[in-house]
Amino acid sequence: MQIDIMLKNGEIRQFESGTTAFDAARGISEGLARAACAVSIDGTVADLRTPLVNDGVFSVLTFTDADGAKTFRHTASHVLAQAVKRLHPTAKLAIGPAIDNGFYYDFDLDTPLSSADLRKIEAEMKTIVKENQPIERFTLPVDEALALMQEKDEPYKADLIKEHADKGEDISFYKQGEFIDLCAGPHLMKTGAVKAFALTSCTGAYWRGDANNKMLQRIYGTAFPKREELDAYLTALEEAKKRDHNVIGRQLGYFLMAEPVGQGLAHLAPKGAKLFQILSRYIEDLEDNEYGYVRTKTPLLAKSDLYKISGHWDHYKDGMFILGDEEKDNEVFALRPMTCPFQYQIYLNSMHSYRDLPIRYGETSTLFRNETSGEMHGLIRLRQFTISEGHIILTPEQLEDEFRSCLELMRRVMGEVGLLEDLTFRFSKWDPSNRTKYEGTPEMWEAAESRMRTILDHLGVDYTEEVGEAAFYGPKLDIQTRNVYGKEDTLITIQIDMMLAEKFGMTYIAADGGKQTPYIIHRTSIGCYERTMALLLEKYAGALPLWLAPEQVRILPITDRSHETAEVILTQLRKAGLRVDIDRRSEKIGYKIREAQVEKIPYMLLLGDKEVESGTISVRKRGEGDIGSQTVAEFIAIALDDINKKAIW
């Protein structure tokens, strides 16, 4: 029987029913078959071994397709596992998926692997690739699959099969040479295709991602069809590390940590403190003047009673710094991990009409969270940090408009600092199977999440969904970013809370004169300042846009004769609102330029006898070099224009 297959270009080809996807690809062209990693059949990703039995839409996925690359790297992870099994026959296999930019495989091994071991494993992988073993797929009924894995003494694989047992499906395996792995696929046809690969690191990882389980050894790697692509990737990785805020932030004098003070406690040095001030003034003015916020300034600690009402005592106690001993002391205090219950006290202090709502409280709020020791990371994870925290008290009808306004504010802020294009949106939901982590009833969660989903869909937000990432009081829209190592973190969050208002007895008088419980939006606009500063430093490799640069202009007198004029210009520029300083040292001009360049100062103004004579300055712009002479007034106009436009260069 013949079937009709529509190709990517719209052309219809006829194949004998039962032709494999790989043979169909070969029918299109030999080159395409060689590059093929997987196929898409009617929009579903499938293995190259899949027989085509129905009419349908067909396309070949190569390494340039995301799913093709995934398949390619998944096969690389099998080559890795095969090599590890050859060198360490007692190793137990866990899982080995493809991830963004690479793959990993988890093993249970008695002895830790060193980087020398990784080089040996790489060498064995090369052998396997050279052997160019055909990769075969086969399936077994659950009981036979289980028997096979038990016979091979693979307890983790046996566990995985048991989890699949009730689905009523056969279990699929892939075999290459002597190596057999439980795997859903898809995979390449032969090991020989995995031409260029590298193992990048070896670390610990818990089985099934649960800290109560045994810690396995995870080997990370990456793979490409061509050597040049691998080299380019590894070079890019090295380059990215040079942007690490933890390195340049310290080098450029933005922040430091001090051993006697403690872990996770950042000291903002003058440049960092200035950047913090620039950002927080910007946010406070923007929120208050254009988005209707009112400022609060609330206490940094409170009696435990407050956290008992809010639920933090039950749900967040491990994360708090507690002052005093519950057993012995009459009163126990805790440093605040969140601002919510404090701003609620301000709401509770007076009666509110529905006409007053929404009320938008904003605070530049310092918080304390007792993170465990391994979790701190530069300015990204701290024990003390300051966030642009806001709580909006509103009626249920106002929810969508206010949510939209929060999103708009966040987009504007991220756009202006230049981070917007790097962000992704995550709808963080509760986990119904983990009831101890969350307050409220399934009905309340259902209501809050469906309301949030409707709003997100209305606003056209492109988001992914994640179970078990919600706050204990409600679902969140988390706005995610990645650091130079590719690690994801939440930069901004907007949350819907239908529970805490009731706990605190917050009400408003509705139009009918009755008391109603408001909804609350918890949100931030620029996130936590330290984290945002870290990402800005990484984004710009320390060369911040003019409007954010702690030192915008440095005046460089060429000889001591120009110092007097330099001081006059300094005053003029400072009066115009520019952040300026003078390099007053008796150094050669080349030396002063070099230092200012290394410090990423946006503008250098050179001042020698010629300039003093003609009443100008010689302007050197970061990234462009010497841009010629200007009068001070001309320079001020240009610089202020860039600042007002928040230009990025």
Added chain:
RNA sequence: GCUGAUGUGGCUCAAUGGCAGAGCAGUUCACUCGUAAUGAACAGGUUGUCGGUUCGAUUCCGACCAUCAGCUCCA
């Protein structure tokens, strides 16, 4: 908290079971200089902390502290 790696002047890095060294930065002196490093001299260290082995430990061993990557957790 867990796995692994690391810890030597302010920074980047050498070296060694027997007096710890370089470059940059710093200080002083000279040079007053035109778009990414002027020269010389000087100073700077209980080798993360505490204990053990040893005639002797910075080096070997142990505990702790801190840093880095990953896991878990999380803004």
